[in-house]
Amino acid sequence: MTTSLSFQDKLDARIGVADSLLCVGLDPVTAKMPQGFAGSPEAVVSFCKEIVSATRDLAAAYKPNLAFFMALGTRGLEALHSVREAIPSDIPVILDGKLNDMGETAKAYSSAVFDTLGFDALTVAPYLGEDALAPYLEKRGRGVIVLCKTSNPGSGDLQDLELASGELLHLYVADCCREWDRRYPANVGMVVGATYPAQLAEIRRRCPDQVILLPGLGAQGGDAASSVRAGISSSGGRLLCSASRSIMYAGDTADFAEAARAAAGRLRDEINAHRRARRSA
Amino acid sequence: MTTSLSFQDKLDARIGVADSLLCVGLDPVTAKMPQGFAGSPEAVVSFCKEIVSATRDLAAAYKPNLAFFMALGTRGLEALHSVREAIPSDIPVILDGKLNDMGETAKAYSSAVFDTLGFDALTVAPYLGEDALAPYLEKRGRGVIVLCKTSNPGSGDLQDLELASGELLHLYVADCCREWDRRYPANVGMVVGATYPAQLAEIRRRCPDQVILLPGLGAQGGDAASSVRAGISSSGGRLLCSASRSIMYAGDTADFAEAARAAAGRLRDEINAHRRARRSA
Numbered sequence: 001m002t003t004s005l006s007f008q009d010k011l012d013a014r015i016g017v018a019d020s021l022l023c024v025g026l027d028p029v030t031a032k033m034p035q036g037f038a039g040s041p042e043a044v045v046s047f048c049k050e051i052v053s054a055t056r057d058l059a060a061a062y063k064p065n066l067a068f069f070m071a072l073g074t075r076g077l078e079a080l081h082s083v084r085e086a087i088p089s090d091i092p093v094i095l096d097g098k099l100n101d102m103g104e105t106a107k108a109y110s111s112a113v114f115d116t117l118g119f120d121a122l123t124v125a126p127y128l129g130e131d132a133l134a135p136y137l138e139k140r141g142r143g144v145i146v147l148c149k150t151s152n153p154g155s156g157d158l159q160d161l162e163l164a165s166g167e168l169l170h171l172y173v174a175d176c177c178r179e180w181d182r183r184y185p186a187n188v189g190m191v192v193g194a195t196y197p198a199q200l201a202e203i204r205r206r207c208p209d210q211v212i213l214l215p216g217l218g219a220q221g222g223d224a225a226s227s228v229r230a231g232i233s234s235s236g237g238r239l240l241c242s243a244s245r246s247i248m249y250a251g252d253t254a255d256f257a258e259a260a261r262a263a264a265g266r267l268r269d270e271i272n273a274h275r276r277a278r279r280s281a
Numbered sequence: 282m283t284t285s286l287s288f289q290d291k292l293d294a295r296i297g298v299a300d301s302l303l304c305v306g307l308d309p310v311t312a313k314m315p316q317g318f319a320g321s322p323e324a325v326v327s328f329c330k331e332i333v334s335a336t337r338d339l340a341a342a343y344k345p346n347l348a349f350f351m352a353l354g355t356r357g358l359e360a361l362h363s364v365r366e367a368i369p370s371d372i373p374v375i376l377d378g379k380l381n382d383m384g385e386t387a388k389a390y391s392s393a394v395f396d397t398l399g400f401d402a403l404t405v406a407p408y409l410g411e412d413a414l415a416p417y418l419e420k421r422g423r424g425v426i427v428l429c430k431t432s433n434p435g436s437g438d439l440q441d442l443e444l445a446s447g448e449l450l451h452l453y454v455a456d457c458c459r460e461w462d463r464r465y466p467a468n469v470g471m472v473v474g475a476t477y478p479a480q481l482a483e484i485r486r487r488c489p490d491q492v493i494l495l496p497g498l499g500a501q502g503g504d505a506a507s508s509v510r511a512g513i514s515s516s517g518g519r520l521l522c523s524a525s526r527s528i529m530y531a532g533d534t535a536d537f538a539e540a541a542r543a544a545a546g547r548l549r550d551e552i553n554a555h556r557r558a559r560r561s562a
Binding site for chain 1: 359392433434435447457526
């Protein structure tokens with residue numbers, strides 16, 4: 001049992017054991033699954049289990065995305081639960097839900113995600129403010145990873161707005177995350193896109209030890225060298241480099257699991273090379 | 282079939298037929314359900330169907346909240362679909378998901394919510410920017426209702442931040458919503474809490490004809506008189522006053538459906554009285 005470990009401790013231990021900062025995103029799109037997998041929820045579960053099985057020694061964490069399981073229809077949450085159960089208990093699992101709601105509703109989400117479905121961490125959005133996030137932040141030792149500077153091209157529409165104080169909105173959010181991490185029992189992290197290395201560096205400067213979840217490598221064009229250099233924590237870890245499609249759909253024939261393993265291994269090694277280069281710099 | 286009507290047209294027609302601005306929120310909490318309902322997904326569906334049946338002539342719209350169905354566990358989406366199917370087809374149904382994601386993920390959500398589950402409208406959060414909302418905004422005639430100024434006590438943490446331009450963040454979002462409504466095939470509305478009537482009045486001034494979804498009456502303490510006065514559109518409608526707990530849990534014994542009907546009727550009539558007072562003012 002690892003339930004007494006906090007998310008941060010569990011992640012630190014796992015990063016050490018696997019020698020990896022790679023977070024494998026599980027975004028099952030039925031139309032993209034390899035030959036031989038029909039589009040049923042059972043097929044999605046089988047496919048995800050094969051990806052997990054092929055990459056489990058290479059992954060620091062897994063990150064299923066709620067949307068793709070919802071898109072399976074009425075049995076999507078059952079499939080999500082089956083996939084979560086298939087991941088070894090010493091590997092942290094983050095539900096990418098980007099949730100935001102308040103009061104009783106946030107309590108219901110928190111209960112569903114952490115208690116019913118048993119995830120170690122969850123992504124949430126900050127627009128509703130602190131009281132809306134409290135039901136997640138109050139979960140001792142769970143990870144609450146707040147959208148800060150997202151990887152999409154238009155993330156600046158709101159996130160780069162300059163405030164009257166002279167601060168940019170995403171840096172204001174980063175400062176909130178630092179304060180919440182100090183004040184609440186949960187471990188608070190930030191989502192920062194690999195597509196914005198300069199912003200990543202500034203967020204890391206302000207939040208030296210918090211977990212940063214870094215999407216946007218691979219398919220979205222983020223550069224591993226600059227983002228690992230900018231995003232690594234003061235202790236050399238706590239950066240989770242997330243890749244989904246470039247691993248899950250690396251192959252589309254019978255060798256898809258080997259292709260996924262090879263893609264995951266290459267990315268892990270590339271990330272580690274930049275990590276070591278920075279350490280020795 | 283009403284699928285050729287836009288969300289806005291369907292809502293206008295329904296507001297006229299039902300003579301109502303009341304949106305009945307469906308937030309099933311198993312612990313609060315009346316005696317005789319066990320906590321199973323089937324019981325939740327039966328309970329929600331009874332609430333719909335008791336209030337259907339009084340409701341301008343229904344609004345199930347995704348969180349409470351997720352909290353049911355692996356069969357939650359099946360229950361959500363059953364509840365959605367039980368609502369007469371001429372009444373608009375809004376999924377309160379407060380979603381925010383991007384790219385392929387947003388496409389998956391959009392497909393799940395509008396195509397698989399068949400909702401008329403969806404609530405979304407703006408923090409990720411326009412390109413992240415495009416998969417919803419591109420759905421012709423569906424409703425995309427953007428969190429603008431939410432009803433919770435801490436909504437100002439981010440939403441009331443003053444920008445360098447002198448604008449407040451939630452008004453910047455309202456201006457985006459007006460522009461998106463003009464540029465995209467979907468009907469774009471805003472969520473504005475009844476707990477903030479002054480902010481509601483300013484948002485309505487900037488967005489005279491768009492749908493405003495108004496939570497926060499009843500349990501959260503919003504005042505019907507000031508918020509109906511401030512929030513009604515130039516044509517006298519397009520304001521959806523949402524109440525959930527005060528209707529669903531109005532009674533907890535065998536008469537719960539009658540109690541829900543009585544509570545819904547009182548609130549509809551109260552809202553209409555303020556609406557008519559404003560019209561004749």
